[in-house]
Amino acid sequence: LAKTTQPISMDSYEGQEVNITCSHNNIATNDYITWYQQFPSQGPRFIIQGYKTKVTNEVASLFIPADRKSSTLSLPRVSLSDTAVYYCLVGSLYSSASKIIFGSGTRLSIRP
């Protein structure tokens, strides 16, 4: 998997839009970008996945520029329940992948 760099922590307020950016300069042609969310005492859960341009689901949007060397997870109108650690993973997950290593993630804190 490609090495990723994310901010260690971010703070925001309820109702705001939060954007978390992940840098992945060594992304390969076949690599996808996947974001996970982890609450305390739970395993990470899938949020969104994309290859290029923009992907949107009921939870978030993922913006990927043309060079694909970075990606931005956008959480619209956050609430207190969005306080969690967010991980960005980049890799060719079509094939039967082997080693999958998580980075430090971004600890997002939402205040009232």
Next chain:
Amino acid sequence: SQTIHQWPATLVQPVGSPLSLECTVEGTSNPNLYWYRQAAGRGLQLLFYSVGIGQISSEVPQNLSASRPQDRQFILSSKKLLLSDSGFYLCAWIKRGSSGANVLTFGAGSRLTVL
């Protein structure tokens, strides 16, 4: 449906005692399976992964071991626990996502406290 189960959910063990954590996946065959550990306030550390029965790759050589006796069963063990083994242990498998690319799916975790 495809599900992953881990047990026990919590356990408290004395130093030097053995450990066995079990993980099973239902609704799929030949999954890639993973064991991660998360110490308090820390990130996810990959311990072992397996691409098939009897095939184990170790990422962190220590007093832990893993085995895959059946296609959908992954076991984490230790003969003698250390205080530093305390943590939240997570089993995961790769599930094909709706976009076609695979997604890592986690179990509920096993919280181990070594005293």
